[in-house]
Amino acid sequence: MDRMPVWADVVLIPLISLLLAAVLSAVAIWAIGENPWEAFSLMVDGALMRSSGWGYTLYYATNFIFTGLAVSVAFHAKLFNIGGEGQAVIGSLGVALCCLFIPWPHWTLALLGSTLGAALFGALWALIPAYLQAARGSHIVITTIMFNFIAAAFLNYVLVNLLRPVGAMEPASATFPDATHLPTFRDIFAGGEGVLFRGAPANVTFFVALAACVLVWLLIWRTKLGYEIRSQGNSESGAKYAGISPFRIIIVAMLISGALSGLMGINVTQGEAERLILNSAEGAGFIGIAVALMGRNHPVGVLLASILFGFLYQGGAELAMWTSIPRELIVVIQALVILFTGAMDNIVRWPLERVFMALRKEG
Amino acid sequence: MTLMTKILGAAATGLALTATASFADPALIYDLGGKFDKSFNEAAFNGATRWAAETGGEFKDIELTSEAQREQALRRFAEQGFSPVITTGFSFSTPIANVAGDYPDTKFVTIDGWVDPDANPNVLSIGFSEHEGSYLVGMIAGEASESGTVSFVGGMDIPLIRKFACGFAQGAKAVNPDAKIIANMIGTDPTAWNDPVKASELTKAQMSQGSDVIFAAAGASGLGVLQTAADEGAYGIGVDSNQNYLYPGSVLTSMLKRVDNAVYDAMSAGADLETGVQVKDLSNRGVGFALDGYNETMIDFDTLSAVYAAAGDIVSGEIEVHDYTVDNTCPAVEF
Known part of the structure; x- marks a missing residue:
């Protein structure tokens, strides 16, 4: 079958989709009486031209890398895990329990412990839908999204009734002990002094996320298990014929996926808030789906798409602060990007494929 | 630097x-x-x-x-x-x-x-000092109630909202020591501030237990309480802003919490703003109850004078309204 060159698939299509989304966003901003160019330069200025802007962009990106990787690992096995939100929430609970109840001597050990805690809790939360899919055929899309609500209600119960300090108004846990606080980018790159990255929440978890990218790449393309996951995703009957157990692959792929989502909890809970708050996932589980779609389920793509969405989040915050563009319109801009890069991929793909086919015939 | x-x-x-x-x-x-x-x-x-x-x-x-x-x-x-x-x-x-x-x-x-x-x-x-304002509307509720049962619908179950409920219950008991007080919370997470449907169900449940005056301290959910009270012929009491105008003839009064004044004062002071801790209570009109053209005929003169007298006694310290957030207990009502 004739196909487009790879560079067109991975570079040209996302770029054109982004451009379309940007044009429509500009029209929307212009329609409510604001200057699109000014808004765009404000976003770039706030998110990329200042070190603390980068600190926020990378902080949001860290969340999206984890959830994006989670969605893509499951997707390689043709499992659509849209429960990243719930798995991240439960992962955060794992982080909080680790930090609150184990007296860590140093943050490096605490990070190791909370990584295990987050991965374990996230994986366990994904295990139930995985088992239901593998053994009972209950569709994973339905079960994982329903588990998001159960996770939210469960965390709510735990925070209000068990972890909330006496007399506190907010449904949040106590602040974690000092020894568990992770170094921020400011501590790393400016020695805790100076204005570089001041106030920005980006922290060492970003490097954990980069490591996760490498590990996922190794897993999917360089191990036997990764091969089995991809075989299952491409053809379940073929994989079965080759002696690969679908039951085992569904469970294992979902465990890895849940663990990756759960890891997001380190960034938000231990890295930023330094306590467990009710709203700990903040929709990053769903952004992960868009990130995985846009990144073509490849770790490098996920990384780049995460940074793009980090930019949109941070730039959006700047817009809300300095213009009268309402926060709802910023959600519209983010939605347009998701719509064009994820859901309506074919709008760009079909015409482009035809162009390439035509060129090839002439050549 | x-x-x-x-x-x-x-x-x-x-x-x-x-x-x-x-x-x-x-x-x-x-x-x-x-x-x-x-x-x-x-x-x-x-x-x-x-x-x-x-x-x-x-x-x-x-x-x-x-x-x-x-x-x-x-x-x-x-x-x-x-x-x-x-x-x-x-x-x-x-x-x-x-x-x-x-x-x-x-x-x-x-x-x-x-x-x-x-x-x-x-x-x-x-x-x-939300408990002080709530005490006053509790008194008005206790006087207005014919059944002797008044009730409270709170938004999210946090100590701050219990503080409202506790003051309200004490006020109602001050005018009618036998008053029965029902207190319910809509939920335990922030969605409770914006769930008028559930607020309305709670109101109906409280009315079936005999309540005929319902105080809502529930953000946007409170609108469900006031509407249900108006539909079913009971009295509602609004909160934070003056909500008397919403259902004339049914909203008995509103417990005022003058957040607007606090913001206005802070902005007026500008750079000279005095920092520290400020308590807005009855004495500096940070809290109170709303009396306007919509409800002046609903509260009789004797009640009003008793409420004003109580307000004076609270300011002078003769009446002490219990603040739930001090010790997380309330003598007047069970949660």
Whole structure:
């Protein structure tokens, strides 16, 4: 079958989709009486031209890398895990329990412990839908999204009734002990002094996320298990014929996926808030789906798409602060990007494929 | 150092001219509930617009979309030279405590939050004595009730809301020691502030237990309480802002919490704002009850004079209204 060159698939299509989304966003901003160019330069200025802007962009990106990787690992096995939100929430609970109840001597050990805690809790939360899919055929899309609500209600119960300090108004846990606080980018790159990255929440978890990218790449393309996951995703009957157990692959792929989502909890809970708050996932589980779609389920793509969405989040915050563009319109801009890069991929793909086919015939 | 930061900050945003502020404009940060919640945050917005209209001044405001933006918004406004930076909602206590030390020249205000004034001398924490205002509307409710049963619908089950309920129950018992008081909370998470349907169901359940005066302290959910009370022929009592006009003839009164005045006063003081801890209570009219053209015929003269007398006694200390948040107990009602 004739196909487009790879560079067109991975570079040209996302770029054109982004451009379309940007044009429509500009029209929307212009329609409510604001200057699109000014808004765009404000976003770039706030998110990329200042070190603390980068600190926020990378902080949001860290969340999206984890959830994006989670969605893509499951997707390689043709499992659509849209429960990243719930798995991240439960992962955060794992982080909080680790930090609150184990007296860590140093943050490096605490990070190791909370990584295990987050991965374990996230994986366990994904295990139930995985088992239901593998053994009972209950569709994973339905079960994982329903588990998001159960996770939210469960965390709510735990925070209000068990972890909330006496007399506190907010449904949040106590602040974690000092020894568990992770170094921020400011501590790393400016020695805790100076204005570089001041106030920005980006922290060492970003490097954990980069490591996760490498590990996922190794897993999917360089191990036997990764091969089995991809075989299952491409053809379940073929994989079965080759002696690969679908039951085992569904469970294992979902465990890895849940663990990756759960890891997001380190960034938000231990890295930023330094306590467990009710709203700990903040929709990053769903952004992960868009990130995985846009990144073509490849770790490098996920990384780049995460940074793009980090930019949109941070730039959006700047817009809300300095213009009268309402926060709802910023959600519209983010939605347009998701719509064009994820859901309506074919709008760009079909015409482009035809162009390439035509060129090839002439050549 | 701070001056340097300001210059750097100003230079960095010089690209967008609209972003630079003239020195010491005030800024207002709403909680996640948003600006137009018909209740708490909107009261803050109203106070700010009143200040802007009267003085011709300008203020900047922002609605947040994520938790991480709390600190970010505080820092960005401080870097740009806004002062005072006013926040609504108790969730800002921790972010302000984290940020205030880095910007000693900026004044921060938290409404409903609490920040240690010794550790952060540039922060003003404004608290309200909601229990005192609730006591007064509790008295009015106790007098108006024919069945001897009054009830309370709270939003999210947090100590702050229990403080309302506790004062209300004490007030009702002060005029009718045999009064039966029912208290229910809509939920335990922030969606409880915006669930008028469930609020309405709770109201109906309370009425079936005999309640004929219902006090709502539930943000936007309270509208469900007032509407149900109006539909079913009971009395409702509004909260925070004056809600008497919503259902004339049914809304008995409203417990006022003058967030608008707090914002107005802070903006008027500007850079000279006195920091520390401020308690807005009956004596400085931070709380109270609403009496206007809609309800003046609904409350008889004897009740009014008793309520005013009680208000005087609370201010002088003769009546002590129990504050739930002091010891997490309430002598007047079970939760």
